[in-house]
Amino acid sequence: MRDLQDWNKQLDLAAKQAKRAREAAGRSAMPPVSARKEIPSAPSSGGAGAEAAPSRPAPPRKGRGARKLESREELLARLLDPTLTLEETSRLLEVCPTTVRRWTNKGVLPCERSAGNQRRFKLSSIEAFLRARNQAPPILGED
Numbered sequence: 062m063r064d065l066q067d068w069n070k071q072l073d074l075a076a077k078q079a080k081r082a083r084e085a086a087g088r089s090a091m092p093p094v095s096a097r098k099e100i101p102s103a104p105s106s107g108g109a110g111a112e113a114a115p116s117r118p119a120p121p122r123k124g125r126g127a128r129k130l131e132s133r134e135e136l137l138a139r140l141l142d143p144t145l146t147l148e149e150t151s152r153l154l155e156v157c158p159t160t161v162r163r164w165t166n167k168g169v170l171p172c173e174r175s176a177g178n179q180r181r182f183k184l185s186s187i188e189a190f191l192r193a194r195n196q197a198p199p200i201l202g203e204d
Contacts, residue, residue: 142185144173150182154191 131139151158164170165180170190172180 142183145182145184145187147180147182150180150187153187 145153147158147161151161154161161170162180165172170182171186172182175181
């Protein structure tokens with residue numbers, strides 16, 4: 062137990078030293094305020110008295126990247142016939158996710174693949190599958 066306590070103390074000490082080194086490097090990397098240069102303003106195109114603010118590029122968006130523009134019809138189609146994950150589909154069908162995978166492998170249940178090669182299901186295809194499944198004759202032994 063003593064060795065473990067010594068080890069934890071050494072780790073804490075090393076972390077504190079690394080933090081101090083980062084802080085010292087950060088302070089020396091920034092020049093003092095008086096030594097910083099002024100950002101030159103962009104030439105104005107509006108005439109003699111018009112001054113334009115310096116143009117800066119917009120910061121990158123956090124998240125999933127650029128927004129995709131979609132038409133009204135595409136938006137309605139996406140909202141009325143959503144794409145579901147394997148887990149959501151298995152919950153709707155009240156079966157195990159492995160069963161859903163097996164059905165897609167056999168071609169009984171249609172699916173699409175995402176960019177990461179994950180199965181995605183349209184709600185309309187699940188509804189059609191349920192309708193076809195309910196109209197099928199019962200298998201021997203089932204009541």
